[in-house]
Amino acid sequence: MQTINMPTKRPTSPHPILNLGFRIFFLSAGIFAILSMLKWSHITFATKFAFDPLTQIMPFYWHGHEMIFGYGLALIAGFLLTAVKTWTSQPMPYGYKLLIIFLPWAFARIIYLANGIQINALTMLAGFFDLLFWLLTVFYVVKPIYKVRQKRQIGIVVKMSLLLLCQICFYVALANKDLVLMKGSLLAGFYLIIGVVLTIGRRVMPMFIERGIAEGGEVVHKVKNSDLLDRLSLFGFFAFFVCDIFLTNFDWAKWLIAVSALVVAVANLLRLKNWHLPQIWRRPLLWSLWLSFFGMTVxxxxxxLAPFGLISHSLALHAVSLAGVGLMTLAMMSRVSLGHTGRSVHNPPKTVALIFICMVMAWLVRVLWGWFVPSLYFASLGIAQGFWIMAFLLFVISYAKILASPRTDGLFG
Structure with a gap:
């Protein structure tokens, strides 16, 4: 007798914002990017970076933590809790299960915004929520990958696990007032996020460019990748990661830092050459991705140059972060939010170009002005903060309805 398989029950969630991870995390990360930068602006100009090491977090470290483990991990969670479904064909958390992953992240961010740079019981409570959020995220990302034995995702799994270790180290350092460990954990966390950005960017950039300039649905221009450039970028970045975190006390290590950083820059410049097509400059969703990689390369x-005293390490770090964590994530969110809600990536909101221009301006002011006119450091900082806030304000205004509405094609997701 023939067996008839009944169709599975259609998934449901209490609100479309909980249909898939990208929705709630992208929108919340956008809102948090505005609030945290407003808070950072207040801390910047109210304290001039003065702090009591016994009762307060160094202001730079507060800012670094919230950008890396607040904003950055929210973006990674939103992306992976969505992309892993495509990679593995396995269901990902939605509805109340997704809400349980999200709430610890939200509680930690509320505490950090309200508590500022103070170290107290609330800070440790925020640490509990931070670790709970990331443990849940890692579990739900690793589970389907392990189930289908998808070995090619091992790099992502390793980076997520190391990010958990960095979080633990940060709170251990905070409890012991260990500024050296605190700085190291934040720097390692930042480099791991850039590693994730480079990995995911390399995977999706060629596809996004090919489909973004497709004519009548047909791919007419192929974008090539290079295994050699992939290896150069990977090994160069790994060497830079190790040297810049663990070997900076050795004078001879500055040459290793410089060479490894240049290897990463050259490999990605050549990647950009391979990925460049003139048509991308007519499409903000494409030129924003290309410029973000270029900004990281710079x-x-x-x-x-930093190990030789030619430029500050902080300026180089912000050049990478504003491009890779600022512009790249805005570009990815803007595109993914359209594609995964059933909307055309060829018809984005009219504000997208302005969103990306604001972030490019933040990069130019923070990096170039900060480099060439150091006497106006605080002015450049304030203007860059303003451009950052404007970029994310425009994103939230433009995409809130999209992220909170059902898919246009009637599918669940």
Missing amino acids: GFVLFA
Whole structure:
């Protein structure tokens, strides 16, 4: 007798914002990017970075933590809790299960915004929520990958696990007032996020460009990748990661830092050459991705100069972060939010170009002005903060309805 398989029950969630991970995390990360930068602006100009090491977090470290483990991990969670479904064909958390992953992240961010740079019981409570959020995220990302034995995702799994270790180290350092460990954990966390950005960017950039300039649905221009450039970028970045975190006390290591940073820069410049097509400049969703990689590449050139005192390490770090964590994530969110809600990536909101221009301006002011006119450091900082806030304000205004509405094609997701 023939067996008839009944169709599975259609998934449901209490609200479309909980249909898939990208929705709630992208929108919340956008809102948090505005609030945290407003808070950072207040801390910047109210304290001039003065702090009591016994009762307060160094302001730079507060800012670094919230950008890396607040904003950055929210973006990674939103992306992976969505992309892993495509990679593995396995269901990902939605509805109340997704809400349980999200709430610890939200509680931690509320505490950090309200508590500022103070170290107290609330800070440790925020640490509990931070670790719970990331443990849940890692579990739900690793589970389907392990189930289908998808070995090619091992790099992502390793980076997520190391990010958990960095979080633990940060809170251990905070409890012991260990500024050296605190700085190291934040720097390692930042580099791991950039590693994730480079990995995911390499995977999706060629596809996004090919489909973004497709004519009548047909791919007419192929974008090539290079295994050699992939290896150069990977090993160069790994060497830079190790040297810039663990070997900076050795004078001879500055040459290793410079060479490894240059290897990353050259490999990604050549990647950009392979990915460049004139048509991308007519499409903001494409030129924003290309420029974000270019900005990171410039940042790695600056990292190569920093060990010799030609530029500050902080300036190089912000060149990479504003491009890779600022512009890249805005570009990815803007595109993914359209594609995964059934909307055309060829018809984005009219504000997208302005969103990306604001972030490019933040990069130019923070990096170039900060480099060439150091006497106006605080002015450049304030203007860059303003452009960052404007970029994310426009994103939230433009995409809130899209992210909170059902898919246009009637599917669940």
